[in-house]
Amino acid sequence: GDSVTQMEGPVTLSEEAFLTINCTYTATGYPSLFWYVQYPGEGLQLLLKATKADDKGSNKGFEATYRKETTSFHLEKGSVQVSDSAVYFCALSVPMRAQKLVFGQGTRLTINP
Amino acid sequence: GAVVSQHPSRVICKSGTSVKIECRSLDFQATTMFWYRQFPKQSLMLMATSNEGSKATYEQGVEKDKFLINHASLTLSTLTVTSAHPEDSSFYICSARDSLAGIQETQYFGPGTRLLVL
Numbered sequence: 001g002d003s004v005t006q007m008e009g010p011v012t013l014s015e016e017a018f019l020t021i022n023c024t025y026t027a028t029g030y031p032s033l034f035w036y037v038q039y040p041g042e043g044l045q046l047l048l049k050a051t052k053a054d055d056k057g058s059n060k061g062f063e064a065t066y067r068k069e070t071t072s073f074h075l076e077k078g079s080v081q082v083s084d085s086a087v088y089f090c091a092l093s094v095p096m097r098a099q100k101l102v103f104g105q106g107t108r109l110t111i112n113p
Numbered sequence: 114g115a116v117v118s119q120h121p122s123r124v125i126c127k128s129g130t131s132v133k134i135e136c137r138s139l140d141f142q143a144t145t146m147f148w149y150r151q152f153p154k155q156s157l158m159l160m161a162t163s164n165e166g167s168k169a170t171y172e173q174g175v176e177k178d179k180f181l182i183n184h185a186s187l188t189l190s191t192l193t194v195t196s197a198h199p200e201d202s203s204f205y206i207c208s209a210r211d212s213l214a215g216i217q218e219t220q221y222f223g224p225g226t227r228l229l230v231l
Binding site: 036099100102104 | 117119145147154155156157159162206208210219220221222223224225
């Protein structure tokens with residue numbers, strides 16, 4: 001079945017450090033890929049998405065490129081801030097499966113000043 | 114952007130009682146809404162897909178008589194946890210998809226409802 005595997009957390013970095021959170025997926029068909037962020041005490045917010053191979057999603061300094069050859073969608077940011085502390089979820093949806101989202105296990109990120 | 118609200122945000126109830134959670138799309142119509150459950154420090158697990166005007170579609174292993182879903186309008190879906198027990202304590206999250214958007218439309222998530230059953 002469809003699945004998403006994320007880099008295990010928690011991840012702790014200093015402010016202005018470079019961030020990578022790995023995400024790989026397994027899916028039949030042609031999935032869309034997403035990164036969602038959950039700030040403390042809040043619901044999930046869409047951070048970025050990519051709908052086809054080689055697409056790059058970007059938002060708030062975060063980027064992720066849809067790599068079909070490696071079935072990956074790694075999240076990167078060049079210089080993290082304390083306000084980026086949150087839980088990050090990688091997810092996929094397959095159009096032929098009623099757009100259901102399949103989530104990875106989440107990665108908790110803490111940025112220290 | 115699109116906003117989804119949930120009510121209540123937090124509820125504490127006694128074992129054996131029923132609890133209703135509302136999910137509303139505030140500025141768009143949603144023929145489809147989704148209900149998720151999230152255990153502490155774990156990912157979201159899809160429980161069911163709520164379809165306006167028809168029966169919900171439940172994921173394998175989810176008891177439909179335990180978790181009643183009603184999607185009576187284009188902006189409201191409700192999840193009722195019937196005869197709640199302590200093991201039902203969890204964080205319940207809904208999401209909604211804009212009916213007028215394209216096939217690759219985004220799901221918008223509510224802030225979640227934390228249920229504690231004593």
